Amino acid sequence: MTTHRPFAAVILAAGKGTRMKSDVHKVLHPIAGRAMLDHLLGVVDGLGPSKKIVVVGSGREQVERLVDARAGEVVVQEQQLGTAHAVQQAEAALGGFDGDVLILYGDTPLVEAETMANMLARLNAPDSPAVVVVGFRPSDPMAYGRILARDDGTIEKMVEFKDATEEERAVDLCNSGLMAARAEDLFRLLGQVGNDNAAGEYYLPDIVMLAARAGRRSVVIEAQPWEMAGVNSRAELALVEAVWQRRRRLKAMADGVTLVAPDTVWFAHDTEIGRDCVVEPNVVFGPGVRIADGVTIRAFSHIEGADIATGAEIGPYARLRPGAEIGEKAKVGNFVEVKKARLGKGAKANHLSYIGDADVGAAANIGAGTITCNYDGFFKYPTKIGEGAFIGSNTALVAPVTVGKNAIVGAGSVVTRDVSDEALAVARGKQEERPGWAARFRSMMAAKKKAG
Ligand code: UD1
Numbered sequence: 001m002t003t004h005r006p007f008a009a010v011i012l013a014a015g016k017g018t019r020m021k022s023d024v025h026k027v028l029h030p031i032a033g034r035a036m037l038d039h040l041l042g043v044v045d046g047l048g049p050s051k052k053i054v055v056v057g058s059g060r061e062q063v064e065r066l067v068d069a070r071a072g073e074v075v076v077q078e079q080q081l082g083t084a085h086a087v088q089q090a091e092a093a094l095g096g097f098d099g100d101v102l103i104l105y106g107d108t109p110l111v112e113a114e115t116m117a118n119m120l121a122r123l124n125a126p127d128s129p130a131v132v133v134v135g136f137r138p139s140d141p142m143a144y145g146r147i148l149a150r151d152d153g154t155i156e157k158m159v160e161f162k163d164a165t166e167e168e169r170a171v172d173l174c175n176s177g178l179m180a181a182r183a184e185d186l187f188r189l190l191g192q193v194g195n196d197n198a199a200g201e202y203y204l205p206d207i208v209m210l211a212a213r214a215g216r217r218s219v220v221i222e223a224q225p226w227e228m229a230g231v232n233s234r235a236e237l238a239l240v241e242a243v244w245q246r247r248r249r250l251k252a253m254a255d256g257v258t259l260v261a262p263d264t265v266w267f268a269h270d271t272e273i274g275r276d277c278v279v280e281p282n283v284v285f286g287p288g289v290r291i292a293d294g295v296t297i298r299a300f301s302h303i304e305g306a307d308i309a310t311g312a313e314i315g316p317y318a319r320l321r322p323g324a325e326i327g328e329k330a331k332v333g334n335f336v337e338v339k340k341a342r343l344g345k346g347a348k349a350n351h352l353s354y355i356g357d358a359d360v361g362a363a364a365n366i367g368a369g370t371i372t373c374n375y376d377g378f379f380k381y382p383t384k385i386g387e388g389a390f391i392g393s394n395t396a397l398v399a400p401v402t403v404g405k406n407a408i409v410g411a412g413s414v415v416t417r418d419v420s421d422e423a424l425a426v427a428r429g430k431q432e433e434r435p436g437w438a439a440r441f442r443s444m445m446a447a448k449k450k451a452g
């Protein structure tokens, strides 16, 4: 998606975030496993910005790596003197940029590309408004700033809750804080903003009244309340997460995935899942999961960093960790953990196993309770299991070790040496039998007890 004129994004994130009660910068708290700020930068990037400036107060060093990685720039607002003052801090970094400026909040991460594109498009409509403001009508308008606008969207006044009359407070159209303006208009207007108000702050919304005084009209466009949901506390973080998850679940279902109990499935920001997959209740996806078509994920499975091929069956109660590659029609059953391991086509590990740093050939069968002993407390070692091999229950495979193609390992073995193709390996104590021993033992003990 491209807009007609070059634009820069200015993301405000200098607020103290006190209510988070956190040592982590507010905008780094994750939604669906990804920092709020990164969600926002990702959407902005999709629109092809010329520049991205993030305005922070304290904690510059925390956000810098993320912003650098996305080729943005961090600027510092030493004192939090208000939203207008915050935007002003970006002026030098914009270095005479003369396109459009999109003003976003780092703690309002759900804004969609479409809304941002609409803001820019509205700014460049034939009537050339000075400022485009995104308004919304929350179910509880609380202490949001209010927008007094005509039916055609022309803004007559913007007023902060603290400064508003009862009548103004009764207006339900609220200021989301998101705005768009041409750079030259914006910084000229910002230079005129004062702080003679209830909060003693430099209010960004004041640019709308300043533009009006110079004969320029500003307009409001409305967005859905969920999109404008901000994060000021852990409770609001959870609410925003819930909104994100609800939308992701709907998208999964629209894309042809059956979610048996949608509210209990948790996606990560980057989960990929194909058509005709079925996800049973209480499944959690961490980051880095790719699932092909026709896969069944059964209840209570936890999956991250895994690649799952067509027709595989996972769970119930399976745990796939980073580097798990599950082949076509393979099966990973209950209480099986797979880490950095490949299961070939049709391979099965159905019960109670740990498979780590391993390569399991096609159609191999891993018996219940099999453990790859991959770690000696210092290093990790690989296990290789050939195609069609059969590993008996309760086997410990002490890595590094290789079990050959079509080999069979007897149950209860501790395998420390390689097993050849087609061979049987049994590595456990030999079974002895003493005929009649149990009966003799019992009568001897019974006699002893009687005597005693
Ligand atoms: C602001 C708006 C209000 C709107 C509300 C929406 C103003 C004056 N008020 O109020 O109309 O309804 O957002 O959530 O704009 N920030 C800085 N530096 C500062 C102050 C704020 O970077 O000096 C950043 C914050 O980190 C945050 C955003 O600006 O991302 C909004 O700041 P906040 O203090 O939450 O503003 P509100 O008082 O809620």
Ligand code: MG
Pocket (backbone or CB within 6 Å): 230, 232
């Ligand atoms: Mg706020």
